[in-house]
Amino acid sequence: MNMRTPSGHCQLPCPCRLPASLLLVCLLLLPLFPAGQVTDAAAARKKAADLVTDGQPIDLHQAKYQRLFRELEKKHHFSPEELQAIFSGLTISRRVLELMDRQWEARPYYKYAPLFLTRQNIEKGREKLRQYRQLLDRIEQRFGVDRAVVVAIWGIETRYGTHQGGFNVLQTLNTLFDAYPRRSKFFRTQLIHFLVLCRENKVDPRKIEGSYAGAFGQTQFIPSSFRAYAVSFDGDSRRDVWNSVPDVLASIANYLKRFGWTLNAPIYVDIGHELKDRRLLAARLKGRKGRVPADLVRRVQGVDIPPSPGNRPLSIVALELAPGGRYAMRYVAAYPNFQAITEWNHSNRYAMAVSELAEAIGAAAPPGKR
Numbered sequence: 001m002n003m004r005t006p007s008g009h010c011q012l013p014c015p016c017r018l019p020a021s022l023l024l025v026c027l028l029l030l031p032l033f034p035a036g037q038v039t040d041a042a043a044a045r046k047k048a049a050d051l052v053t054d055g056q057p058i059d060l061h062q063a064k065y066q067r068l069f070r071e072l073e074k075k076h077h078f079s080p081e082e083l084q085a086i087f088s089g090l091t092i093s094r095r096v097l098e099l100m101d102r103q104w105e106a107r108p109y110y111k112y113a114p115l116f117l118t119r120q121n122i123e124k125g126r127e128k129l130r131q132y133r134q135l136l137d138r139i140e141q142r143f144g145v146d147r148a149v150v151v152a153i154w155g156i157e158t159r160y161g162t163h164q165g166g167f168n169v170l171q172t173l174n175t176l177f178d179a180y181p182r183r184s185k186f187f188r189t190q191l192i193h194f195l196v197l198c199r200e201n202k203v204d205p206r207k208i209e210g211s212y213a214g215a216f217g218q219t220q221f222i223p224s225s226f227r228a229y230a231v232s233f234d235g236d237s238r239r240d241v242w243n244s245v246p247d248v249l250a251s252i253a254n255y256l257k258r259f260g261w262t263l264n265a266p267i268y269v270d271i272g273h274e275l276k277d278r279r280l281l282a283a284r285l286k287g288r289k290g291r292v293p294a295d296l297v298r299r300v301q302g303v304d305i306p307p308s309p310g311n312r313p314l315s316i317v318a319l320e321l322a323p324g325g326r327y328a329m330r331y332v333a334a335y336p337n338f339q340a341i342t343e344w345n346h347s348n349r350y351a352m353a354v355s356e357l358a359e360a361i362g363a364a365a366p367p368g369k370r
Helices: 020-032 035-050 063-074 080-087 094-100 109-115 119-131 133-143 147-158 169-179 181-200 223-229 245-258 278-285 294-301 336-344 348-361
Strands: 268-272 315-320 329-334
Touching: 063 080, 063 169, 063 181, 094 169, 109 315, 109 348, 119 133, 119 147, 119 348, 133 147, 133 245, 147 245, 147 336, 147 348, 169 181, 181 223, 223 245, 245 336, 268 294, 278 294, 278 315, 315 336, 315 348, 329 336, 329 348, 336 348
Parallel strands: none
Antiparallel strands: 268 329, 315 329
16 A cells, blocks of 8 residues: 655654655554553664664665665566666665654544644645546546545645655665665565666656655555556556646546445445444454444444445444543444545545545535435
């Protein structure tokens, strides 16, 4: 799935400036580990990172780089001259290493959602719906994905393309491959995808900027996601998620389509402030993979909810409410369309923020959705 970030003047990463997907991954992973384990592991990685000097040249004679070059030459047909031009002079970014292990306090939904459901984001989203109405008509017809959801993801990812990140992606991926052992294998794969996609799309790999986790463009795709889901929708063959709004919006829609989006179908339904059946409680505890039949939700919660497309099961999502009110939690039944958003970002909070932003900027909600 995807990760992203714009840069700012603040010396510490501010949640409103960080890539939403990466922020949510950090937020949701932390509760899975005891605090001591997280602290110890992070401290060990910080100690290792402290041994790395910012701007330190990357040693291309290491065995792992020699293996990488052989693979790029034999499997992907890069010439030694091309590799020399791409990799020469690369250095470590210590800032990337620091940000990858920045510990984030898990934010409840009542604090998380306002980062994205701002008046400015909503008004800008409505403006984009009007500005690109004809384009979005064609995208809905071609991909069958609701326009307001496409625009909402665009808004959350990069503020409608205005914040695409300020880290050199080539340096970032090499830093993480070379000096971030915990995910070195993953970023090696992303580095290969990145070089291949740059060649395929005729872009200079040394000039692309993005997030500190290697995501880029207005979609903030990581390289493997770009190669799997990005499409050209502006009449040429180049998939341009940096400058072509048709390619950006169509690529978002294509991603959701590939994970089973149904046009004009429900996304979620509020089902109350308590769960009245152990099967719903169990599904909620399983997270996004916990599923229950819609008929069960309707029966045990005593709510009238719309049918699920293809009678597919629903997820149960818990959203924290601000302290001081009558209730602590808000529960929703998440339909397959909601589940498709969690394939973009594996966070129910993220998917809910997308859904509510889409509603606010003009989503066509089926009757009974709320």
